[in-house]
Amino acid sequence: MSDNNKAQEVEKVDNINNQNSSEENSQIENPASAENEANQKPDYTTSEKSAEHSSTTEEHDAVLNEIEESNAEDAEDEGNKDRHKIEVKDYDSMSLEALAIELERLLKTEKVQAIRSHVHSINNEFKLKFQALIDEKKEDFINDGGNEIDFYYSSPVQKRYKTAYKDYRTKLNEHYQSLEKNLKQNLTDKLAIIEELKGLINLEENINTTYKHFKELQERWRNTGPIPRDKYNNAWNSYHHHVERFYDFLHLNRDLRDLDFKHNLEKKLLIIERAEELTKDDNVMYAFRELQELHKMWKEELGPVGKEHREEIWDRFKAATKIINDKRHLYYQEIDKVYEKNLEKKLDIISQIEAISAQKTNTHGAWQKKIKQIEALREAFFNAGKVPSKVNEATWAKFKESVRTFNRNKNAFYKDLKKEQYKNLQLKLDLIKIAEDNKDSEDFETVTPLMKKIQSDWKKIGHVPRKDSDKIWKQFKTACNYYFDRIHAKRNAASQEQLDAYNKKNQFLTELKTLDLPDDKEVGVSLIKDKIKEWQTIGRVPNDKRYIDGKFQKIIDSLLNNLKVEKTEAEIIKYENKLDALNASDDSRNLDNERTFIRKKIDEVKGQINQLENNLQFFTNVDDDNPLVKDVKNNIKKHRSELAVWKAKLQKIKDLY
Structure with missing residues (x-):
């Protein structure tokens, strides 16, 4: 078949609704056709008996449309059904590395066409989080004095993710290139089946032969593979229309039609029973997916039933569908409540970040503490779970802005700190020059105090840039050590x-x-x-x-x-030894300092004795045997003994002058 002919065949499906309406009008005069026309709609809809049912009907139509859309997606690619069985994880709380690992796992364990929605969610999360990381790195780069045009950032996790995502795109394209040929051919085959159905009504042959041919066409339709999703509903509606026209034609042979009606009724009752069982299943999502399959069987595999049963069985099926769908809505409502709580958590985390950003901080240690707090809050934000989709982007934007504000404040502090560090660097370089200029000096008496002073000054100067810290310390220490090693060498000789x-x-x-x-x-x-x-x-x-x-x-x-x-005499004997050493010293200040020290001790002991004697006045009406009184008197005695020793020592010093 030429490409033009193929295009014409596809057009037939797109225009089938117009054909259907004209064909239905042409058949309405036939009583059998009219009867069928009046009873075909209960397979999916019932007439509105009153206005009060309109909202219920609209709600029901919405869920049927959702079921049909999902079934149409599955019909395009039968392997896509597996998407319902794959766990949807909380990608919102995953780290960049975890997202990359999850994408690799899905590619390795699942069919590529079944993971589209999962990969879409993973890709969105990865792009959002990686962009936030890039923004942060760029801001740090600029604050460190870099030019925005020179900024570049990549990471191993980004390369890993890109490799996995490229692999996914390649596999998906290969799959759909292979699938596209089959979809087109299957569409052509199904359009041909519809054409054959249309011709059955005009055949002049035995009705049993025609009926057998009809059944063969139905079997061929069911066995023909998937077709493009956008052609699915039109193709099926056309097929269904001509099947019903054939049943109108069979009105002339009620036995065959009633036999088919009976078969379809039995199968549809089984479907209803299964749907009613699913209403009791606690696994809501599983029940809804099963319901989708039941609707697909009802629609695609079974024909109409007798007029007297149509509304009744459709109402039963619709009632079970409503129960399952209502349970699903409740399930989603509960999830929405969880998402709302997650939103509250995330907004609270954002408020905490904003509060930390607003705090005035002027030390490196305090900033390091705040940085750890922000990292913990960032982790908590990512682990808080999903929020309602309508506020997801706004919440994420608010979170990014709060973190960005914190980073701006942090970077501003460290920018000022670096200025201070460069000032400190210059001060320490000045000390290094002093040390190096004096390290070879022989004037030890003058230079030694100077070298000790610059060592003390070095400790008082704050931090310098990290890249210079080790280098200048080594330079300063080398100069100082060189000088003091020279002193020690001379001292060691003596x-x-x-x-x-x-x-x-x-x-x-x-x-x-x-x-x-x-x-x-x-x-x-x-x-x-x-x-x-x-x-x-x-x-x-x-x-x-x-x-x-x-x-x-x-x-x-x-x-x-x-x-x-006696103790006092022994103390004086030993003290004479000390005085002889002090007197022999070249520095007369040693003896003067000792005299000052002794006088100070005498004054202290006198003060302690006076205090104890004042304390005794509080015990005027207390016996001398009282433990407190005894203790005070013993202390006075002890201090007087010490005073005598100190006075004797002072006299020894005076004797030397």
Whole structure:
């Protein structure tokens, strides 16, 4: 058949409604035709008995139209029926990576023509979320000083998704290129069947032979594969019209017609019973999909029934359809309630983001805390579930704007922070110059305080840009370490004498531990004083070895204790040792500082004694045996003893002047 002829065949289906109306008018004079014409419509509609039923009829027609549209889609590609069995996931709450993985899974496990709506939803979500990510990255790029025209961003998840989506488009195109040839051929075959049906009425042959031919045509129609969706309803209406005309023709042979009516009635009653069973099924969506199949069987596979049954069985089928559809509407209403709650959650999250954005924040730590809060809220937004479709775009836009506002504020802060960091960088570079200029100085007395000061100043200066931080710190530390290593090298050269002193003092302690004290107390005290003077003559030890002086004091305390020397006298003996060391020092300020310290301690102890004595005045009517009174008196006694020691120490200092 030529392309022109094919086009003409397709046109026939598009124009069939006009032909139908003229043919119906030509048959109305025939009583059999009139009877059939009057009774054909209850297969899908009933006459309106009153105006009050109009809304119900419109509602019912709407659901029938929905069923027919879905069946027409399935009729175009029979593999498309599987779309009803594929789970529709909450793509709104999925991450970019999860969406890519789900698309890959669908391509791997399902027929490509059955996942169109799923891929459409996934694609919309991915584009929205990835665009939001790009907007955020672009804003960061511009705020970092970049030019918008130079901005480019890609990610592994985007490449992964693009690969999967391209694979989907390729497979879908291949499928429909293959399917298109079959659809056109099937349409041609079905149009040919309609033409044969039209010719049955004019055949001059035995009615049984004609009826057998009619049944063969019905079987061929059912076995012919899918046709284009946009031709489905016209083709079926034309076919149905000519089937009914044939039944009008069969009016002359009631036995054959009644037999067919009976068969159709039995099958339609089974369909009704199944529909009534489905009204009790709790799986609402499954029940509705089954109902679609039942309507398809009713419409496509079965012919009319006797006039006396038509309205009754259609009313039963329609009643079951209404129950199932009402349950579906309730189901959607419940989903709508969930979507409304999800909307409330999302709007609340947006409000929280806006509130966080409005807070004044002036520190890096506080901003980092807010960034974590926003990330958690973003995650909560994506996990909150779907919202009503009518507000989906507006909600998404409001969410994006709230996050964008936060990012603008954040970027403005860090832009100012970078300015501050560059100022800090210059300050630290100035300190590096000082360190490097003085690292080779021999004037240790002048430069050492300076080097310590710039180290202290370095710590007080704030952060610098991260890319410079390690580099300048290493430069500064190298210069400072170089200087102090030189000092330590000189000190180490002079410290051998101190190490020798330390070794001698260690040996001295060993001997002192085994010192035999005489029985005479005064001789023993004199011996201990000699040992103290001998200890002082050994010399200084390294700073990290000065703990050895504490060991010496403990041994002296033990020896004085063995001689039963009073505590005050023992303290003075040990203090004389300290004064000798201070007096031998080259710095006279050490002795002055000690005198100032002693006087301060005397004043403190006097103050404590006065306070305790004042406290005693509160116990004028209390016995001396009272525990509180005893405690206060003991403290006064203890402090007076300490005062005597401090005064004795002060006198020793005065004796040196």
